Amino acid sequence: MQALDSDIQEKIDQWLNGNYDEATKEKIRQQLDNGKYEELTDAFYRNLEFGTGGLRGIMGVGSNRVNKYTFGMATQGLSNYLKKKYPDNEIKVAIAYDCRNNSQSLAKTVADIFSANGIYVYLFDGLRPTPELSFAIRELDCQAGVMLTASHNPKEYNGYKAYDANGCQLVSPEDKAVIQEVQKIDNIDEINFNGDENYIEMVGESIDEKYLAAITELSISHDAIARQKDLSIVFSPIHGTSGVMVPPALKRYGFENVTLVEEQMSFDGDFPTVEYPNPEEEEALSMALEKAKDIDAELVMGTDPDADRVGIAVKDNHGEWVLLNGNQTGTLIINYMLNAWKEAGKLSGDEYVVKTIVTSYLIDHIAEQYGVDCYNTLTGFKYIGELITELEGKKQFIAGGEESYGYLIGEHVRDKDAVVSAAIIAEMTAYYKDKGSSLFESLLDMYIQHGYYRERLVSIYKRGRKGAEEIQQMLKDYRENPPASLDGSEIVMVKDYKMQKAKDLRSRETETIDLPTSNVLQFFTEDGTIVSVRPSGTEPKIKFYCSVNTNLENRAEFDEVTQRLENKMDRVIADLTD
Numbered sequence: 001m002q003a004l005d006s007d008i009q010e011k012i013d014q015w016l017n018g019n020y021d022e023a024t025k026e027k028i029r030q031q032l033d034n035g036k037y038e039e040l041t042d043a044f045y046r047n048l049e050f051g052t053g054g055l056r057g058i059m060g061v062g063s064n065r066v067n068k069y070t071f072g073m074a075t076q077g078l079s080n081y082l083k084k085k086y087p088d089n090e091i092k093v094a095i096a097y098d099c100r101n102n103s104q105s106l107a108k109t110v111a112d113i114f115s116a117n118g119i120y121v122y123l124f125d126g127l128r129p130t131p132e133l134s135f136a137i138r139e140l141d142c143q144a145g146v147m148l149t150a151s152h153n154p155k156e157y158n159g160y161k162a163y164d165a166n167g168c169q170l171v172s173p174e175d176k177a178v179i180q181e182v183q184k185i186d187n188i189d190e191i192n193f194n195g196d197e198n199y200i201e202m203v204g205e206s207i208d209e210k211y212l213a214a215i216t217e218l219s220i221s222h223d224a225i226a227r228q229k230d231l232s233i234v235f236s237p238i239h240g241t242s243g244v245m246v247p248p249a250l251k252r253y254g255f256e257n258v259t260l261v262e263e264q265m266s267f268d269g270d271f272p273t274v275e276y277p278n279p280e281e282e283e284a285l286s287m288a289l290e291k292a293k294d295i296d297a298e299l300v301m302g303t304d305p306d307a308d309r310v311g312i313a314v315k316d317n318h319g320e321w322v323l324l325n326g327n328q329t330g331t332l333i334i335n336y337m338l339n340a341w342k343e344a345g346k347l348s349g350d351e352y353v354v355k356t357i358v359t360s361y362l363i364d365h366i367a368e369q370y371g372v373d374c375y376n377t378l379t380g381f382k383y384i385g386e387l388i389t390e391l392e393g394k395k396q397f398i399a400g401g402e403e404s405y406g407y408l409i410g411e412h413v414r415d416k417d418a419v420v421s422a423a424i425i426a427e428m429t430a431y432y433k434d435k436g437s438s439l440f441e442s443l444l445d446m447y448i449q450h451g452y453y454r455e456r457l458v459s460i461y462k463r464g465r466k467g468a469e470e471i472q473q474m475l476k477d478y479r480e481n482p483p484a485s486l487d488g489s490e491i492v493m494v495k496d497y498k499m500q501k502a503k504d505l506r507s508r509e510t511e512t513i514d515l516p517t518s519n520v521l522q523f524f525t526e527d528g529t530i531v532s533v534r535p536s537g538t539e540p541k542i543k544f545y546c547s548v549n550t551n552l553e554n555r556a557e558f559d560e561v562t563q564r565l566e567n568k569m570d571r572v573i574a575d576l577t578d
Helices: 006-017 022-033 037-044 068-085 103-116 130-139 174-184 205-216 222-227 242-253 282-295 326-343 362-369 381-391 418-434 439-450 464-480 555-577
Strands: 055-058 092-097 120-124 144-148 157-163 200-203 233-236 258-260 299-303 310-315 321-323 351-356 373-377 396-402 406-409 452-461 489-496 501-504 510-512 521-525 530-535 541-550
Touching: 006 022, 006 037, 022 037, 055 068, 068 103, 068 144, 068 157, 068 174, 092 103, 092 130, 103 120, 103 144, 103 157, 103 200, 120 130, 130 144, 130 157, 130 205, 130 418, 205 242, 205 418, 222 418, 233 242, 233 282, 233 418, 242 258, 242 299, 242 418, 282 299, 282 310, 282 321, 299 418, 310 326, 310 418, 310 439, 326 351, 326 362, 326 396, 326 406, 326 418, 326 439, 326 452, 351 362, 351 381, 362 373, 362 439, 373 381, 381 396, 381 406, 406 418, 418 439, 439 452, 439 555, 452 555, 464 521, 464 530, 464 541, 530 555, 541 555
Parallel strands: 092 120, 092 144, 120 200, 233 258, 233 299, 351 373, 351 396
Antiparallel strands: 055 157, 144 157, 299 310, 310 321, 396 406, 452 541, 489 501, 489 521, 501 510, 521 530, 530 541
């Protein structure tokens, strides 16, 4: 009979003999009785790690699972940090949660622990989007916030995202300081679960109203919307929180012909109609696309469960429905906003946009054409939020985004916001329609005007300890022996974000990269190809972000030029991975 490793058995005994609730202990006993040793090993072989982005994991019993005890340790650690940072202040936090199973009960547990520590809590009275949590932190003058969500992970997952007083996910050095406090909690007896209702205030409608008002103020093309108010839009929250906020946001913008995918309007953590609630995947938008075909709609939009990312579909130049990727949508948003600001006479020279280093460099080029600064940050929207906070009152943020379908328009929050993004995507679709064009045609026109940039993300999985070692060895080899060329074009610049150095291979000059250290390499070729290489922070894989570009003379050439660029990316990736 298979036995558990002694260290696993010791940790299980701690749970069985400790001050854990009886239901938790009974589940462990059942697994022991049924010989579920593999499941028990995975559930107890480590503590679920509180990282720079908080916690995320599979729900269940065990130290490596999401449950009230692992969330409790995180909350007690965060409470201890806040009390040290603000020793003489009243401390306030905001808490929101999405549609994930157990999110509501876990949110109440988190609220109880904060309140038991003398911290005043604003707890949302129902599920709300992640960006609204970021908004509430600032609106309610909180010192921190917590969002319970696992983003687009499968239904078995839940997560815990911690935010600072600016409504931004924790960044250095604050993230490390919080992690240290969480790691000090090594026994659940240190967690104060005894909530004080006098320190918990339910919030909802009043914050909704202020959040929607802030989003509505960002609309620019009022006249175009008024003329195109019947624009046919299909929207799906994919069972998530955007069902609370996106429909009223679209209504406030003036859109009157919005068809909801009713089968996906239910708030359901089992996500019964999709395999994965990820708007990057065509399968997740399949029901919305079918609805769009049935009613001959003009725009399809769908969001992830916590409403911070949005995917869209439009008809292409052949009348076929296609999903735009994150680079295309993000570039369209920024190009539209810059043009709208210019037409409205709002560009003064103090404006800027932000993107991550792995997001389309077409955005940099477009911003330059408009005389607007474009900043590049490391991957992760928290870095965009940090920069917006740093420049607040000094320069005017217009829009920003990352290739993984997350965008922000306006300064009302410090995280990606699918609610305002959906509203602005609908607005720009109406704007181009009002000019006799479609969103896809405007994409082609953007390429004609500014250059056709095409991107691809390729991921290579390397599982287990050996795989992790192979990934590190690959990065070491690229760092020590970079390729001389890609697809026959000489590499002229290498940026090493781990060493924080950018080296011009022609002049041999080196410049310092003024960004936090990160294990990322970028290769720039003479013909404008850019490849970024980085290990995934959450999965056992190495990622290659490939960007190529050329001129597009007219719409008719689009298919031919697209195939040419796709073939080029095939060769570039082969040069790096074969």
